[in-house]
Amino acid sequence: MALLADTTVLLGKELRTEFRSRELLTTTVVFILVVVVLFSFTFDPSASESRRFGPGLLWLSFLFAASLMLQPCFLREQNNDTLSALRLSVRDPFSIFLAKLSANTLFLLLTEVLMLPIFAVLYNVHILAVFPQLVLVLFLGSLGVAIPGTAFSAISAQARMRELMLPLLLLPLLTPVLIASTEATGALLDVNPALRVDWLGFLAGFDVVFLTALWLFGEYLLEE
Amino acid sequence: MGVIQKIFYVHVSCAFSAFVAFGTCFYANLRYVFTREPQSDWLGVSAAEVGLAFITVVLVTGPIWAHPVWGIWWTWDARLTLTFVLGLLYLSYLLLRSMVEEPDKRALFSALFGIFAFLDVPLVYFSIRWWRTQHPQPVILGGPGSGLEPRMRVSYLLMWGALTGLLILLLSARYRLEALRASVDELRREADVR
Numbered sequence: 385m386a387l388l389a390d391t392t393v394l395l396g397k398e399l400r401t402e403f404r405s406r407e408l409l410t411t412t413v414v415f416i417l418v419v420v421v422l423f424s425f426t427f428d429p430s431a432s433e434s435r436r437f438g439p440g441l442l443w444l445s446f447l448f449a450a451s452l453m454l455q456p457c458f459l460r461e462q463n464n465d466t467l468s469a470l471r472l473s474v475r476d477p478f479s480i481f482l483a484k485l486s487a488n489t490l491f492l493l494l495t496e497v498l499m500l501p502i503f504a505v506l507y508n509v510h511i512l513a514v515f516p517q518l519v520l521v522l523f524l525g526s527l528g529v530a531i532p533g534t535a536f537s538a539i540s541a542q543a544r545m546r547e548l549m550l551p552l553l554l555l556p557l558l559t560p561v562l563i564a565s566t567e568a569t570g571a572l573l574d575v576n577p578a579l580r581v582d583w584l585g586f587l588a589g590f591d592v593v594f595l596t597a598l599w600l601f602g603e604y605l606l607e608e
Numbered sequence: 609m610g611v612i613q614k615i616f617y618v619h620v621s622c623a624f625s626a627f628v629a630f631g632t633c634f635y636a637n638l639r640y641v642f643t644r645e646p647q648s649d650w651l652g653v654s655a656a657e658v659g660l661a662f663i664t665v666v667l668v669t670g671p672i673w674a675h676p677v678w679g680i681w682w683t684w685d686a687r688l689t690l691t692f693v694l695g696l697l698y699l700s701y702l703l704l705r706s707m708v709e710e711p712d713k714r715a716l717f718s719a720l721f722g723i724f725a726f727l728d729v730p731l732v733y734f735s736i737r738w739w740r741t742q743h744p745q746p747v748i749l750g751g752p753g754s755g756l757e758p759r760m761r762v763s764y765l766l767m768w769g770a771l772t773g774l775l776i777l778l779l780s781a782r783y784r785l786e787a788l789r790a791s792v793d794e795l796r797r798e799a800d801v802r
Binding site for chain 1: 641689693696697700703704707708709713716717720721723724725727728731732734735736738739
């Protein structure tokens with residue numbers, strides 16, 4: 385209960401910080417837009433080609449965007465010297481991670497849902513009929529990105545060349561998320577849409593494994 | 609398959625050594641997080657480097673075999689991709705180490721990354737396995753119908769023994785180097801203080 389109460393308060397803080405400036409959200413949306421448009425030059429985005437390549441490029445752009453978006457997560461605390469204060473203010477250090485990763489998942493999901501209609505228009509895919517299922521895939525995938533991403537942003541904040549370090553640590557680890565999300569999204573955007581429960585289960589499993597790891601080892605990540 | 613089959617002995621034995629090395633690295637990482645002995649950190653970095661060397665041999669010998677047999681150098685099959693991703697993960701591990709200055713922090717953060725990376729290995733494997741697979745089924749312990757000719761088994765065991773020996777040799781040499789490096793660092797710090 386204490387964990388939940390602390391997490392809610394910290395989540396409120398994360399959301400207030402972001403929505404005061406909305407820097408992260410706007411830059412990420414523009415970044416994804418740029419990537420999606422640039423990708424269209426690498427192949428002919430006709431309907432059948434889009435169905436083949438669309439889901440993959442969509443998730444690849446989400447992954448690249450996330451690896452940039454997650455940078456300030458702990459860097460901000462470090463630059464403002466608020467990490468120790470944050471540690472002292474909570475009963476369980478896991479709540480810091482829980483709040484940050486919930487905020488990150490929410491931000492990612494928000495940008496993804498904003499990008500979906502634009503993607504659908506540019507690449508001629510139909511998303512309206514499967515929208516709720518797509519949001520479920522997006523949610524599980526974003527959670528899978530946000531859990532290790534939040535953990536690694538605590539690591540990369542302490543390293544040199546941190547802007548390069550986070551994508552380098554995060555992207556190879558996210559191979560399973562990329563495969564599962566792309567397959568699940570691809571099945572939904574197909575001519576005969578299908579909800580791939582096996583891939584959704586896999587994504588949920590990935591989330592559970594890394595959430596458990598974060599719960600076990602999170603406190604060590606905050607050592608100074 | 610002819611003479612190209614001989615590469616199998618090197619390839620499989622090196623893959624085995626690489627996986628043992630990465631397993632050792634995971635053990636050392638866990639041990640470091642809980643005990644904070646510098647020795648575990650030394651073992652971790654030695655195992656990661658040696659494992660990376662072995663996996664490079666695996667990734668080089670694989671395509672040399674595949675080109676005449678499959679007709680292609682590379683395919684995105686489960687085990688090939690897993691090996692590649694594994695190599696990338698431990699490359700990131702070593703890069704991370706070079707990017708953190710302070711020794712205690714470097715040891716702790718790389719150990720934590722190593723733990724996360726190792727947990728990812730089965731997930732990468734199963735995700736790609738469901739996605740597609742083409743690698744030849746395991747010849748050894750691969751169920752009925754698999755197994756080696758008796759003479760091949762002798763050569764394989766010899767090669768396996770040799771490369772496991774090489775693994776132990778490289779690991780202990782690299783470990784000694786890391787220990788020496790740590791004591792040089794310490795002496796240098798003492799000299800700076802004076």
